[in-house]
Amino acid sequence: MTTLELDNISHAFGDLLAVDDVSLSLGQGEVVSLLGPSGCGKTTVLRVAAGLERLQRGRVRINGKVVADERSDLAPEHRDVGLVFQDYALFPHLSVAGNVAFGLKGRQNGAVREKVMASLDQVGMGDYAEAFPHMLSGGQQQRVALARALAPEPQIMLLDEPFSGLDTTLRNQVRDDALRVLKENKTATLLVTHDPEEAMFMADRIAVMQRGKILQLGAPSELYCVPHNGFVAGFFGEINRLKGHAVEGSVATPFGPVPNVQGGKDGPVELLIRPEAVKLDPCEQADAARPDRAEVLSARLLGRSSLLYLKCHDLDGGEVHLQARAPGNFQPEPGQILTVRLDLAQTFVFPLEHAK
Numbered sequence: 001m002t003t004l005e006l007d008n009i010s011h012a013f014g015d016l017l018a019v020d021d022v023s024l025s026l027g028q029g030e031v032v033s034l035l036g037p038s039g040c041g042k043t044t045v046l047r048v049a050a051g052l053e054r055l056q057r058g059r060v061r062i063n064g065k066v067v068a069d070e071r072s073d074l075a076p077e078h079r080d081v082g083l084v085f086q087d088y089a090l091f092p093h094l095s096v097a098g099n100v101a102f103g104l105k106g107r108q109n110g111a112v113r114e115k116v117m118a119s120l121d122q123v124g125m126g127d128y129a130e131a132f133p134h135m136l137s138g139g140q141q142q143r144v145a146l147a148r149a150l151a152p153e154p155q156i157m158l159l160d161e162p163f164s165g166l167d168t169t170l171r172n173q174v175r176d177d178a179l180r181v182l183k184e185n186k187t188a189t190l191l192v193t194h195d196p197e198e199a200m201f202m203a204d205r206i207a208v209m210q211r212g213k214i215l216q217l218g219a220p221s222e223l224y225c226v227p228h229n230g231f232v233a234g235f236f237g238e239i240n241r242l243k244g245h246a247v248e249g250s251v252a253t254p255f256g257p258v259p260n261v262q263g264g265k266d267g268p269v270e271l272l273i274r275p276e277a278v279k280l281d282p283c284e285q286a287d288a289a290r291p292d293r294a295e296v297l298s299a300r301l302l303g304r305s306s307l308l309y310l311k312c313h314d315l316d317g318g319e320v321h322l323q324a325r326a327p328g329n330f331q332p333e334p335g336q337i338l339t340v341r342l343d344l345a346q347t348f349v350f351p352l353e354h355a356k
Helices: 042-050 096-104 109-122 138-150 168-184 196-202 220-225 230-235
Strands: 002-013 016-027 031-035 057-062 065-068 081-085 156-160 188-193 205-210 213-218 240-247 267-273 278-282 293-301 305-313 319-327 337-342 347-351
Touching: 002 042, 002 188, 016 042, 016 188, 016 213, 031 042, 031 168, 031 196, 042 081, 042 156, 042 188, 081 138, 096 109, 096 138, 109 138, 138 168, 168 196, 188 196, 196 220, 205 220, 205 230, 213 220, 213 230, 230 267, 230 347, 240 319, 278 319, 305 337
Parallel strands: 031 188, 031 205, 081 156, 156 188
Antiparallel strands: 002 016, 002 057, 057 065, 205 213, 240 267, 267 347, 278 337, 293 305, 293 337, 305 319
C-alpha cells in the first residue's frame, strides 16, 4: 500500500528553483533516501512533504488522501507524520519521559506513561526516563528524539540528516537501532542524507538528486552497479576518470577493451573506474612502458582495505594517475611495478556530455 505520494512537486525560493518536478512514492514500511550534495533540493522535498514549506506546485497524498495541492495545504500536525532533525530539538526543561510525552496530549495519563515507556524501551532508553537532555550523550539524545517522533505512531517518518552530528562508531550504532525500530513498526520513512554509505545501509530505495531533480531512483545495488550517468556513479565514492573513444561498441584502454554498455553510440566517451575495480597483480618483468603496467607511488592501510596511488600511461603514452583499493593489508613499496586489470562490472562508459 502506498503511504506517501509526491506528484510533480516544484518549489522555488525567489528565482532559485530548488525542486524541479519531483515525483516519489513510499510504501508501508519502506525506507526511501533522498541522497545528494548540499543545495540539491532534498531537504526542501522533505519539508514540503511535512507541510513545513507551503506547496507551490504539485500534490502530496498520504494514504491516498490529498493533504496538499495548489488550492489547499494541511498543517503539519494534521498529516500524521513524525519528524527527526539533525539537532534533536529536545526541550531542555522537560525530562526524557516528558519530551516523549509531548506529542501524546489528549490521552489519559496512564496510557501516556505506558506508551512513553514502550517507546523508550524500543530505542534502549527506558532507564533514562527521568533524566534531562543535558545529562545525555548525542547518541542518547538522538534516540530520545526518535522515540518522541514514534510515540504517536505516525504513518510516515521524515528524517533530515538525523545522524550526521554523531561520531562514526556511534552513528553506525544509532542508525542500526533506528532502522530496526522503523522496520518493526512498519513505518514508511523518507530519509534525507548526503552520505551515500548511510543511504545504502538504511534505504530500500535511493533517489539521487542534483539541482532539484531526481537523476535516478532504485535499489542501492542498482544505483551502485548500474548508474545512469557519471554524477550518480561518482557520488558513491572516489572514481577514476579516463578519456576514450568508443568504436563499434568498445573502448580501447591500456588495460584491455571495455564494452560501451552505458553510452551505446560511438564517439568521445569518459570511462569511470571505481578504485576497487583496479585489480593489481605481481609483474614478472619490470617494464613500466607496457600499457598495462603501473608504478606504485604510495600505499596506505585504511583498516579493512588499502588505498594505492599509481602512475601508468594511456595508449598515446601520456601519464595517467589511478587510485586502487585492495582488500586487507596490501602495501607494495613505492616504485614497484604491477600489472593492472579492470573489473568490468565496476567500470562504466558514458558519452562525455553524460559523464559529469
